[in-house]
Amino acid sequence: MEFKKELKDHYSKGHEKYLRHISVDCVIFGFHENDLKVLLLKTKYAGGWALPGGFILKNEHMDASAQRILKERTGLDEIFLEQFHVFGDPDRSTKKINQQFLKNIGVKADISWMFERFVTIGYYALVDFTKVTPSPDNISAACEWFSIYQLPEMILDHHHIFDEALQNLRMQLNFHPVGFNLLGKKFTMPELQKLYETILGKELDRRNFQRKMLATGILKRLDETKKGVAHKAPFYYKFDLRNYKKALKSGMHSFE
Amino acid sequence: MEFKKELKDHYSKGHEKYLRHISVDCVIFGFHENDLKVLLLKTKYAGGWALPGGFILKNEHMDASAQRILKERTGLDEIFLEQFHVFGDPDRSTKKINQQFLKNIGVKADISWMFERFVTIGYYALVDFTKVTPSPDNISAACEWFSIYQLPEMILDHHHIFDEALQNLRMQLNFHPVGFNLLGKKFTMPELQKLYETILGKELDRRNFQRKMLATGILKRLDETKKGVAHKAPFYYKFDLRNYKKALKSGMHSFE
DNA sequence: CCAAAAGTGTTTAAAATACACCCATGC
DNA sequence: GCATGGGTGTATTTTAAACACTTTTGG
Numbered sequence: 204m205e206f207k208k209e210l211k212d213h214y215s216k217g218h219e220k221y222l223r224h225i226s227v228d229c230v231i232f233g234f235h236e237n238d239l240k241v242l243l244l245k246t247k248y249a250g251g252w253a254l255p256g257g258f259i260l261k262n263e264h265m266d267a268s269a270q271r272i273l274k275e276r277t278g279l280d281e282i283f284l285e286q287f288h289v290f291g292d293p294d295r296s297t298k299k300i301n302q303q304f305l306k307n308i309g310v311k312a313d314i315s316w317m318f319e320r321f322v323t324i325g326y327y328a329l330v331d332f333t334k335v336t337p338s339p340d341n342i343s344a345a346c347e348w349f350s351i352y353q354l355p356e357m358i359l360d361h362h363h364i365f366d367e368a369l370q371n372l373r374m375q376l377n378f379h380p381v382g383f384n385l386l387g388k389k390f391t392m393p394e395l396q397k398l399y400e401t402i403l404g405k406e407l408d409r410r411n412f413q414r415k416m417l418a419t420g421i422l423k424r425l426d427e428t429k430k431g432v433a434h435k436a437p438f439y440y441k442f443d444l445r446n447y448k449k450a451l452k453s454g455m456h457s458f459e
Numbered sequence: 460m461e462f463k464k465e466l467k468d469h470y471s472k473g474h475e476k477y478l479r480h481i482s483v484d485c486v487i488f489g490f491h492e493n494d495l496k497v498l499l500l501k502t503k504y505a506g507g508w509a510l511p512g513g514f515i516l517k518n519e520h521m522d523a524s525a526q527r528i529l530k531e532r533t534g535l536d537e538i539f540l541e542q543f544h545v546f547g548d549p550d551r552s553t554k555k556i557n558q559q560f561l562k563n564i565g566v567k568a569d570i571s572w573m574f575e576r577f578v579t580i581g582y583y584a585l586v587d588f589t590k591v592t593p594s595p596d597n598i599s600a601a602c603e604w605f606s607i608y609q610l611p612e613m614i615l616d617h618h619h620i621f622d623e624a625l626q627n628l629r630m631q632l633n634f635h636p637v638g639f640n641l642l643g644k645k646f647t648m649p650e651l652q653k654l655y656e657t658i659l660g661k662e663l664d665r666r667n668f669q670r671k672m673l674a675t676g677i678l679k680r681l682d683e684t685k686k687g688v689a690h691k692a693p694f695y696y697k698f699d700l701r702n703y704k705k706a707l708k709s710g711m712h713s714f715e
Numbered sequence: 716c717c718a719a720a721a722g723t724g725t726t727t728a729a730a731a732t733a734c735a736c737c738c739a740t741g742c
Numbered sequence: 743g744c745a746t747g748g749g750t751g752t753a754t755t756t757t758a759a760a761c762a763c764t765t766t767t768g769g
Contacts, residue, residue, distance in 0.1 A: 222480040225578060265547020265578060289545055289580055291521020322481060322521060322580075324545055393748075410750080411732065434747040435739040649721075666723080667759065690720040691766040 206341060211310050214301075218316035221258035226323040227268050228256040228361070229284075230368035231277065233332035234385040238350050239401040241365065242276060242337055243357070245345040246300075248307035251358040252349075254365065255340075256323070269326040276346060278336045283329045283384040287371040288364075291322045295360050304342070327368040329384035369402075376402055380421060383442040391429055391437035392416070421447040462597060467566050470557075474572035477514035482579040483524050484512040484617070485540075486624035487533065489588035490641040494606050495657040497621065498532060498593055499613070501601035502556075504563035507614040508605075510621065511596075512579070525582045532602060533591045538584050539640040543627040544620075547578045551616050560598070583624040585640035625658075632658055636677060639698040647685055647693035648672070677703040 231242040243252040257272040259265055266284065273282050298318040305312055332348075339346040349355060351369065354362065375381050382398050396412050416422055423443045428436035487498040499508040513528040515521055522540065529538050554574040561568055588604075595602040605611060607625065610618065631637050638654050652668050672678055679699045684692035 222576065222578065224478040225480060259547070259578070261576065262549050264549055265545065268547075286545060289521065289542060291515070291524075291580070293518050293520055320478065320517065322478065322515070324547070324578075391748095408732070408734090409748080410734085413749080415731090432747090433741050434745085435749075437748060647721095664759070664761090665721080666761085669722085671758090688720090689768050690718080691722075693721060 207308070207310055209341065210305075210308070211312070214305065214310070214312045214315040214317050217258070221260060221316075223316050224319060224321055225259055226256055226321045227259060227265070227272060228254040228323050228325055228364055229269055229272055229276075230254055230325065230327040230365050231273065232327060232329050232351075232368075232372065232385060233335060233348060234398050234401065235332040235348065237397045237401065238352075239385075239398075240332065240348040240350055241354070242335070243347060243349055243355070244276075244339055244343040245347070246304065246358065247342055247344045248304055250356075252355045252361075253343075253358045254361045255346075265324065269324075269328075273328055273330075275340065276338060277330055277334075278338065279330055279334060283381065284326050285328075285371070285375065285381075286324060286326050288325045288367050289322060290325060290360060290364060292360070293320055295321070295323070297321055297359065300358060323364070325364050325368060327372055329372075329381055331385065331387050333387055373403055380419065380447070383421075383447075386442075389425060389427070389439040389441050391439055393437055395440070420449075463564070463566055465597065466561075466564070467568070470561065470566070470568045470571040470573050473514070477516060477572075479572055480575060480577055481515055482512055482577045483515060483521070483528060484510045484579050484581055484620055485525055485528055485532075486510055486581065486583040486621050487529065488583060488585050488607075488624075488628065488641060489591060489604060490654050490657065491588040491604065493653045493657065494608075495641075495654075496588070496604040496606055497610070498591070499603060499605055499611070500532075500595055500599040501603070502560065502614065503598055503600045504560055506612075508611045508617075509599075509614045510617045511602075521580065525580075525584075529584055529586075531596065532594060533586060534594065535586055535590055538586055539637065540582050540584050541627070541631065541637075542580060542582050544581045544623050545578060546581060546616060546620060548616070549576055551577070551579070553577055553615065556614060579620070581620050581624060583628055585628075585637055587641065587643050589643060629659055636675065636703070639703075642698075645681060645683070645695040645697050647695055649693055651696070676705075 233240045233242065242255060244255055245252050255272055255276045257268060257275075259268040263271075266286070269284050269286075270280075270282065273284070274280060301315070301317045337346040337348065351365075354365070357365070372381070376399065382395065382402065385398055386394065392413050393409075395416065396407060396409065399412070400407055421443050422440045425439040425441060427439045429439060430436065489496045489498065498511060500511055501508055511528055511532045513524060513531075515524040519527075522542070525540050525542075526536075526538065529540070530536060557571070557573045593602040593604065607621075610621070613621070628637070632655070638651065638658065641654055642650065648669050649665075651672065652663060652665065655668070656663055677699050678696045681695040681697060683695045685695060686692065
């Protein structure tokens with residue numbers, strides 16, 4: 204069985220390929236149907252959901268590892284990525300989980316780099332939900348989006364990692380208009396507002412939001428309005444990358 | 460020679476004691492004579508100054524490693540510490556430096572965990588300058604404070620790590636009144652202001668500064684004034700930890 | 716008594732917040 | 743035509759920034 208051989212190799216020889224003791228975990232945020240979502244993997248046999256993660260190749264830039272992991276799970280390139288925290292508690296051991304996993308799947312291994320302690324580097328990613336094709340890795344049974352307000356049971360400290368990621372994202376939102384990375388090429392003001400409200404977890408004033416957003420100068424209104432929608436049709440906007448870069452230098456404003 | 464043996468052991472057997480591929484580097488800030496300073500080490504033989512750093516013991520919490528490293532260099536316990544960034548470029552190799560170092564010192568080693576790639580976790584520390592007794596480690600010739608505006612040539616990417624630390628400190632200063640960690644038990648308002656000005660790299664209005672600071676409610680004015688000083692004697696203040704913790708929850712203000 | 720630094724205001728400008736009105740569209 | 747959501751504008755409050763005067767102290 205090809206899969207078992209691959210797995211055995213990973214456990215017995217992975218340390219020749221990857222840096223020991225270091226893993227990368229990604230909190231992938233997407234926005235869909237007015238809800239902020241996170242992409243999670245269901246581990247085979249071993250119960251519980253997990254953040255997509257991986258390891259750093261011996262000659263690979265750490266940021267590139269995160270990009271590679273994201274590419275594999277979402278199919279996307281050049282994702283917005285932000286390293287936000289390192290989790291270095293010696294008790295966050297994956298040993299038990301890994302041993303349980305191998306036992307269940309019927310692979311033997313007594314010692315393995317995978318049983319050793321891991322320090323994990325947390326990244327969060329902001330992706331365009333509509334562009335993502337979630338695909339599980341070979342040790343996972345499923346790869347699905349979850350609302351951040353209805354997360355399932357998660358392995359290890361992954362829920363804690365998620366919490367930190369969300370907190371960092373909220374902070375970031377006050378300085379850089381990172382929200383745009385979660386939307387498509389064009390979007391309406393109400394959509395953008397919903398996004399902000401979902402991330403921040405609170406409602407914002409519609410009129411003040413629009414004024415502030417436009418004041419940043421990083422939005423460009425299109426002549427097009429949203430079609431086939433009840434009530435007054437909202438305009439589409441697009442994100443003006445050039446002005447964005449200029450605005451970044453002079454600092455961004457915060458939201459309520 | 461005891462030292463050479465220790466060193467040889469470190470290079471040949473250190474990987475049994477520490478996590479491979481991971482180092483910790485600390486940017487230690489101190490405030491003295493109206494100047495923000497950083498504690499640096501002069502490496503023996505290999506030229507250039509370096510940030511105090513070290514490795515994570517196999518069963519040690521990452522944060523504890525940083526505390527241990529700081530204790531060794533400054534003599535202080537329970538230092539204010541903040542993990543701010545991980546540097547994971549595969550090119551940031553210490554191999555050449557280490558080999559040069561060993562050659563110069565006359566120790567032989569062909570392979571060593573120390574020649575492998577390191578991902579380093581950056582911490583910055585805020586310490587009370589007057590409490591610190593700088594002491595070099597056994598591979599360093601000197602341990603000295605430098606003004607952040609007159610830094611010497613530094614090895615590897617240490618200058619870049621410093622830059623990131625300073626940038627993070629400035630950010631942090633807008634949300635948490637971290638400045639207090641750099642001062643002693645009591646301090647005058649002008650001293651506190653100088654500190655802020657030095658960190659932020661710009662002048663602040665004396666009167667507005669005082670008002671804002673007092674508005675946070677985390678300062679307590681003592682009945683004591685500074686003695687033996689020309690002109691009007693400023694009051695001493697102390698930092699009110701209890702109110703500080705309360706204030707943190709409701710968020711802090713920014714400075715100009 | 717005067718220069719220099721510190722304490723305590725006030726005035727002005729800007730930004731955040733709250734709120735009101737009109738317009739378009741589908742049912 | 744009316745309920746609903748969207749575009750635009752104004753009043754109010756809050757906060758930041760600019761500025762002035764008085765007080766204390768050593769020389």
